[in-house]
Amino acid sequence: MERLRLRLVRTCLVVAAAILATPAYAQIVSDPDVYPDWLKRPSSSDLAIVWPMAAIEKGVGGKATIHCKLSAQGALFDCKVLAESPANLGFGAAAIALTPQMTFKPALKDGKPVVYDGVRIPVNFNGSPPRRSIKAQRQDPKALVATGVRWSAGPSYEDVAAVDPPRARAKGLGGQVALRCSFGQDGGVKACTTIAEHPKALGFSAAARSLTPLFKGPTHWPDGTSIQGARVDLKFAFTPEMLDPVSRPVAGKPQWLRLPTGEQLSASFPEAADKALISQARTVLACTVLIGGHVGDCRPVSEDPAGYGFGEAALALSRYFLLAAWSDEGLPTIGGEVRIPIRYDFGERDRLPAP
Numbered sequence: 001m002e003r004l005r006l007r008l009v010r011t012c013l014v015v016a017a018a019i020l021a022t023p024a025y026a027q028i029v030s031d032p033d034v035y036p037d038w039l040k041r042p043s044s045s046d047l048a049i050v051w052p053m054a055a056i057e058k059g060v061g062g063k064a065t066i067h068c069k070l071s072a073q074g075a076l077f078d079c080k081v082l083a084e085s086p087a088n089l090g091f092g093a094a095a096i097a098l099t100p101q102m103t104f105k106p107a108l109k110d111g112k113p114v115v116y117d118g119v120r121i122p123v124n125f126n127g128s129p130p131r132r133s134i135k136a137q138r139q140d141p142k143a144l145v146a147t148g149v150r151w152s153a154g155p156s157y158e159d160v161a162a163v164d165p166p167r168a169r170a171k172g173l174g175g176q177v178a179l180r181c182s183f184g185q186d187g188g189v190k191a192c193t194t195i196a197e198h199p200k201a202l203g204f205s206a207a208a209r210s211l212t213p214l215f216k217g218p219t220h221w222p223d224g225t226s227i228q229g230a231r232v233d234l235k236f237a238f239t240p241e242m243l244d245p246v247s248r249p250v251a252g253k254p255q256w257l258r259l260p261t262g263e264q265l266s267a268s269f270p271e272a273a274d275k276a277l278i279s280q281a282r283t284v285l286a287c288t289v290l291i292g293g294h295v296g297d298c299r300p301v302s303e304d305p306a307g308y309g310f311g312e313a314a315l316a317l318s319r320y321f322l323l324a325a326w327s328d329e330g331l332p333t334i335g336g337e338v339r340i341p342i343r344y345d346f347g348e349r350d351r352l353p354a355p
Contacts, residue, residue: 035107035116035119036070036074036104036105036106036107036116036119037104037105038102038103038104038105039074039103039104039105039176039198040101040102040103040196040198041102042098042101042102042123046098046101046195047094047098047123047125048130049145049231050094050097050098050145051094051125051129051130052089052090052091052093052094053090054088054089054090055086055089055090055091055125055129056129056130058089059128059129060086060089060129061124061125061126061127061128061129062084062085062086062089062091062125063084063085063091063122063123063124063125064081064083064084064085064091064092064094064095064122064123064125065081065082065083065084065095065120065121065122065123066079066080066081066082066092066095066096066099066120066121066123067079067080067082067118067119067120067121068080068099068119068121069115069116069117069118069119070104070106070107070115070116070119071106071115071237071329071330071331072106072107072113072114072115072239073106073113073174073176073237073238073239073329073330073331074103074104074105074106074176074198074237075103075104075176075235075237075328075329075330076099076102076104076119076328076329077253077327077328077329078253078328079096079099079328081093081095081096082120091123091125093147094123094125095121095123096147096148097145097147097233098123100178100195100196100233100234100235101178101195101196101233102121103176103178103196103198104119144230144231145230145231145232145233146183146217146218146227146230146231146232147232149217149218149232150217150218150255150257150324151215151216151217151324151325151326152187152216152217152218152257152292152293152324152325153214153215153216153292153325154214154215154216154324154325154326154332154334155211155214155215155325155326155332155334156291156332156334156335157242157332157334157335157336158335159211159214159332160211160236160238160242160331160332161242161243163207163210163211164207164238164242164243165202165203165204165206165207165238166203167202167203168199168202168203168204168238169240169243171202172240173199173202173240174237174238174239174240175197175198175199175202175204175237175238176196176197176198176204176235176236176237176238176330177194177196177197177204177205177207177208177235177236177238177330178194178195178196178197178233178234178235178236178330179192179193179194179195179205179208179209179212179233179234179236180192180193180195180231180232180233180234181193181212181231181232181233181234182229182230182231182232183217183227183228183229183230183231183232184228185219185226185228186216186219187216187217187218187219187227188213188215188216188217189212189215189217189232189234190212192209192212192234194208194209195233204236204238207236207238208234208236211236212234215234215325215326216325217232234326234330235328235329235330236330237329237330237331253327253328253329253331254289254323254324254327254333254338255323255324255327255328256321256322256323256324257293257322257323257324258320258321258322259320259321260317260320260321261320264317264320265317265342265344268313268314268316268317269313269344270308270309270310270312270313271309272307272308272309273305273308273309273310276308278305278308279344279345280343280344280345281303281304281305281308281310281343281344282302282303282304282310282341282342282343282344283300283302283303283304283310283311283313283314283341283342284300284301284302284303284314284339284340284341284342285298285299285300285301285314285315285318285339285340285342286298286299286301286337286338286339286340287299287318287321287337287338287339287340288335288336288337289323289333289334289335289336289337289338290334291334293322293323293324293325293333293334294319294321294322294323295318295321295323295338295340296318298314298315298318298340299315300312300314300315301339310344314340314342317342318340321340323338
């Protein structure tokens with residue numbers, strides 16, 4: 001008798017979660033004819049707050065160019081540094097730290113808001129750097145700004161819809177808000193102030209501030225020091241589609257806190273596919289994001305090849321996924337629905353004699 005051993009040459013788990021159909025995410029464009037317009041640009045004082053410490057220490061300014069996507073609500077996300085000068089002083093990261101204070105009108109295609117892929121933003125840190133002590137800045141938590149925060153807890157779709165301002169709701173209007181907050185000892189946020197709001201005087205700022213007790217982030221920096229007192233900018237996007245009881249929730253682009261390991265993926269490979277010597281397969285799960293960032297109510301929506309149990313295998317993997325509760329666009333993930341593509345990709349298979 002012979003037994004089959006699967007020699008793992010390459011194991012790929014591809015997770016590119018897509019938010020299910022809502023008008024806000026119906027189309028992604030990069031057409032220069034629909035390039036979005038600015039609503040608010042960062043001020044010189046905003047630049048001073050994020051000026052890199054390494055550049056302050058050298059007494060120099062600099063510049064950076066970043067590339068972002070713009071959500072259908074007008075918020076920047078998926079930002080990347082294209083160039084920075086001088087190099088390796090942190091001006092690229094500082095430019096990305098400014099994005100919560102950059103607000104745009106949504107890009108429109110055929111009169112409908114669309115996700116715009118291709119916003120290039122040059123940021124110039126001109127003149128002399130802020131005059132503050134490097135030692136004092138490093139010792140003062142309030143001088144530090146946390147960026148790229150992955151929130152372990154935050155408002156759900158229902159929470160955001162519940163505080164949508166009545167005046168805006170009556171007019172069928174959405175809005176954007178950016179708050180600047182401080183981290184508490186437990187990873188929560190406090191002392192939040194409004195740094196951007198559009199449109200004004202409709203209650204979006206107050207609605208955003210009412211949601212802040214629901215956020216929970218990290219308690220320490222990656223180096224193990226306490227994050228308490230550090231500043232963090234929070235984006236909020238309010239959209240009329242959230243209020244439609246028929247449509248699926250408008251949720252943010254997921255940010256993964258945990259994914260299945262290669263070993264877990266390998267262990268889930270269906271026995272029927274193993275016997276058939278199948279080495280590649282793809283399946284897609286549709287799941288609801290639950291409180292705490294886990295996914296539930298999952299169902300396979302496609303599997304290729306079919307009939308070998310890859311849908312069931314993907315369902316078994318669903319318990320290993322964990323998402324951040326809040327997205328870079330300022331939208332909730334909890335209560336929304338995500339699609340999770342999973343690909344098995346194994347290499348050669350060897351026949352070995354049984355022991």
